[in-house]
Amino acid sequence: MKVLVIGSGGREHAISWKLAQSSLVDEVICVPGNGGTQHEPKCRNVAGVSAFEDIAALAKKEQCAFAVVGPEDPLAAGLADVLWQNGIPTVGPKAKGANLEASKDAAKTFMAKYGVACAESASFTDAASAHAYIDEKGAPIVIKADGLAAGKGVVVAADAATAHSAIDDFMGAKTLGDAGNCVVIEEYLQGVEISILAAVSVTKEMAAEDKCTIVPFTTARDHKRLLDGAKGPNTGGMGAISPVSDVTEEDLAAFRKTILEPTLRGLIAEEMDYRGFIFFGLMLTKNGPKLLEYNVRLGDPETQAVLPLMDFDFAAMCQAIIDGSLKNFGFAWKPGFVCAPVAVSGGYPKAYGKGYEITYDKEVFAAKDAKLFVAGAKCDDKGTLLTSGGRVLASSAYGDTFEKAWQNAYAALETVSFKDIFFRKDIGLPGAAESGEL
Numbered sequence: 001m002k003v004l005v006i007g008s009g010g011r012e013h014a015i016s017w018k019l020a021q022s023s024l025v026d027e028v029i030c031v032p033g034n035g036g037t038q039h040e041p042k043c044r045n046v047a048g049v050s051a052f053e054d055i056a057a058l059a060k061k062e063q064c065a066f067a068v069v070g071p072e073d074p075l076a077a078g079l080a081d082v083l084w085q086n087g088i089p090t091v092g093p094k095a096k097g098a099n100l101e102a103s104k105d106a107a108k109t110f111m112a113k114y115g116v117a118c119a120e121s122a123s124f125t126d127a128a129s130a131h132a133y134i135d136e137k138g139a140p141i142v143i144k145a146d147g148l149a150a151g152k153g154v155v156v157a158a159d160a161a162t163a164h165s166a167i168d169d170f171m172g173a174k175t176l177g178d179a180g181n182c183v184v185i186e187e188y189l190q191g192v193e194i195s196i197l198a199a200v201s202v203t204k205e206m207a208a209e210d211k212c213t214i215v216p217f218t219t220a221r222d223h224k225r226l227l228d229g230a231k232g233p234n235t236g237g238m239g240a241i242s243p244v245s246d247v248t249e250e251d252l253a254a255f256r257k258t259i260l261e262p263t264l265r266g267l268i269a270e271e272m273d274y275r276g277f278i279f280f281g282l283m284l285t286k287n288g289p290k291l292l293e294y295n296v297r298l299g300d301p302e303t304q305a306v307l308p309l310m311d312f313d314f315a316a317m318c319q320a321i322i323d324g325s326l327k328n329f330g331f332a333w334k335p336g337f338v339c340a341p342v343a344v345s346g347g348y349p350k351a352y353g354k355g356y357e358i359t360y361d362k363e364v365f366a367a368k369d370a371k372l373f374v375a376g377a378k379c380d381d382k383g384t385l386l387t388s389g390g391r392v393l394a395s396s397a398y399g400d401t402f403e404k405a406w407q408n409a410y411a412a413l414e415t416v417s418f419k420d421i422f423f424r425k426d427i428g429l430p431g432a433a434e435s436g437e438l
């Protein structure tokens with residue numbers, strides 16, 4: 001069968017790669033794909049198709065068995081709705097479910113309604129009221145833009161002045177456009193962050209037959225700060241590891257009871273058609289895990305660390321998500337670890353150059369059990385890989401111990417070369433994790 005993957009980042013390269021490994025899949029059509037999927041076996045890029053009806057027409061023309069939507073923006077805009085309306089089974093929630101990421105205010109309302117463990121918060125559409133709330137609560141405090149802001153809509157304010165400045169930026173100067181028209185102000189939580197990605201299969205019909213489920217994957221951790229030691233500005237992600245060894249069985253049991261199960265009850269009660277993935281961004285606090293945010297798709301770069309550990313057919317799992325058999329699907333995980341540091345363009349997350357040739361040693365990657373996942377890179381007419389974005393690629397490597405995975409990942413990454421390349425040297429090491437400490 002053929003399958004369609006929508007997106008152009010490192011997450012979509014990893015998804016396409018994993019789908020292509022399935023014996024069920026003859027071809028993965030990537031819309032638009034990137035320089036990595038262009039050279040991936042069984043994958044084919046199709047550029048210039050962006051309108052939702054045109055994507056649906058392409059899927060029908062190619063007789064795709066199903067589609068997988070990678071990024072959040074098209075999900076929030078209703079791409080899954082359009083694909084289903086055109087008879088294309090889709091892995092990715094319809095717009096109603098995608099609003100859990102598209103609106104932080106809607107997500108917090110959902111969490112409160114269904115008793116999901118999370119930080120105390122309040123939402124504001126009036127700047128004066130937001131400023132008054134900050135004065136009342138004090139700092140540290142967290143300011144979040146309500147809408148999608150490409151990872152730029154959260155400010156962890158160590159002092160009141162920083163918090164007030166964030167309100168002025170988001171609501172006054174409109175630095176995030178309409179995404180900042182409403183802000184969510186949250187209690188500051190102390191602890192350490194982890195990510196749990198999960199498969200979701202929920203529809204009204206499945207609920208009637210007791211088939212609805214959320215199945216969590218192995219734990220992961222993203223490293224968002226630009227510099228070693230979790231210093232510097234926030235980014236889209238400088239690397240990820242999986243699994244996370246400092247997460248206990250007690251943490252996971254509490255997560256299931258206080259976050260996953262209430263979320264599932266909420267999805268069912270709201271009669272959402274949510275067939276796809278969900279990302280739980282968690283803070284492990286002294287009072288147990290607390291939900292920081294929902295993402296309605298797989299995380300990036302967590303996907304590049306989690307998918308290589310999957311010891312099952314990813315395409316078959318996607319089919320189980322769609323047809324309601326996910327509860328009975330056989331999940332299995334490879335023992336060991338994956339470390340996936342990300343190489344970025346010099347200057348990122350601010351201005352950076354593009355169009356620089358990328359070279360790397362394929363033999364070293366193979367010898368080190370590593371995979372190069374392309375994010376911000378494309379191929380020219382001669383097939384040469386060139387940088388085209390801030391986060392350029394990830395070196396994702398497996399090891400039977402974390403130390404071996406880390407050594408493999410960095411040994412492979414050291415062979416990668418492009419102008420102004422930069423990467424953190426401490427992904428997964430002690431002191432590298434994001435935490436609630438200021």
